[in-house]
Amino acid sequence: MVDQPTGPTLIDYPDHTGVASIDDAAWSCPVTFPAAEPEGESGAFAAQLKQEAMLLRPWFDEGLRTRGRTTVGASGKGVDFIDEMLEILVRFAVAGDMEIPDGYNHAMPQLLRYITGDVRDFYNEAAISKPGVTFPSPMELLEWFFLETVAGDVFYQVRERLLAADMLVLMAKGLDDELIDIRLSLLAGTTVTMSDRLLRSPGVSRELLRKSAEVFQADQPNRLSWTIVPIAMRDRRVDRIDAGGNLVVGASV
Numbered sequence: 001m002v003d004q005p006t007g008p009t010l011i012d013y014p015d016h017t018g019v020a021s022i023d024d025a026a027w028s029c030p031v032t033f034p035a036a037e038p039e040g041e042s043g044a045f046a047a048q049l050k051q052e053a054m055l056l057r058p059w060f061d062e063g064l065r066t067r068g069r070t071t072v073g074a075s076g077k078g079v080d081f082i083d084e085m086l087e088i089l090v091r092f093a094v095a096g097d098m099e100i101p102d103g104y105n106h107a108m109p110q111l112l113r114y115i116t117g118d119v120r121d122f123y124n125e126a127a128i129s130k131p132g133v134t135f136p137s138p139m140e141l142l143e144w145f146f147l148e149t150v151a152g153d154v155f156y157q158v159r160e161r162l163l164a165a166d167m168l169v170l171m172a173k174g175l176d177d178e179l180i181d182i183r184l185s186l187l188a189g190t191t192v193t194m195s196d197r198l199l200r201s202p203g204v205s206r207e208l209l210r211k212s213a214e215v216f217q218a219d220q221p222n223r224l225s226w227t228i229v230p231i232a233m234r235d236r237r238v239d240r241i242d243a244g245g246n247l248v249v250g251a252s253v
Contacts (some may be wrong), residue, residue: 029127029144031055045094048150049086056126057082063129071121075114076105082122085115086151093157096205109211113227114160119151139232146233155228155239162225165204165212167191173216185226187235 017240060079064070072079089112091097106114109186123139134145146152163184170180177191184191215223 009071031059045150045154049090049154050083052150053082053086056123059129060122060126061123070125072118075111075118077103079122082119085119088115089154089158091162093154096161096203096208097116098207103202109162109208109224113224116155116228120145123149123151125247126127139171142230142233146229147236159228161227162205162228164202165193165208166223166225168198168202168209169216171195
């Protein structure tokens with residue numbers, strides 16, 4: 001491999017290749033989404049989510065072809081029903097609608113846990129399927145999904161509606177604000193901040209309140225409002241800022 005008439009010989013070989021190490025390359029999603037519209041209406045959210053799903057679907061299919069498997073399907077329906085799952089999430093997030101089509105394995109609101117799992121798996125499997133790029137860390141995937149996609153914002157809104165129901169039930173049981181924060185694994189002062197608004201305009205249906213009360217009566221430790229958004233991302237919705245410095249897609253704390 002070296003131009004030497006006799007050997008053996010030792011020659012210093014420069015290991016600098018002139019290209020960046022793969023460890024130094026930043027991961028990025030294989031698609032660029034259009035800027036999110038600051039809309040809170042069900043139709044606007046659904047249209048934006050369908051566009052995200054459409055852009056991600058070729059990469060999901062490529063990953064499925066390469067890996068030969070997917071984890072999408074815990075809800076009872078597969079990837080071909082992602083648009084339907086997204087619509088269910090939007091209707092619940094915007095209007096508290098708990099109606100669902102036939103074919104799912106669970107009733108509402110418990111179904112939300114499985115649909116959000118399927119949607120996140122679809123997004124993540126698509127996002128990691130671009131060949132030749134640095135593989136993202138778990139935190140990079142979390143931050144991308146919850147801070148850069150419309151789906152992430154809808155997840156926050158779903159969680160807030162579930163949290164509102166849990167909080168109202170505990171308030172009705174006579175728990176003080178500090179204890180409610182502890183029971184719901186919230187930052188100190190969250191219940192104080194939210195309670196007045198919830199009492200004036202709860203936005204929670206009687207059916208959802210009843211379901212939430214059943215959970216607490218059964219003393220189930222894993223409330224739905226805990227499962228939609230991972231702990232690491234629960235207090236980061238304010239990070240959804242667009243290039244102009246505005247909070248996007250109607251995001252709020």
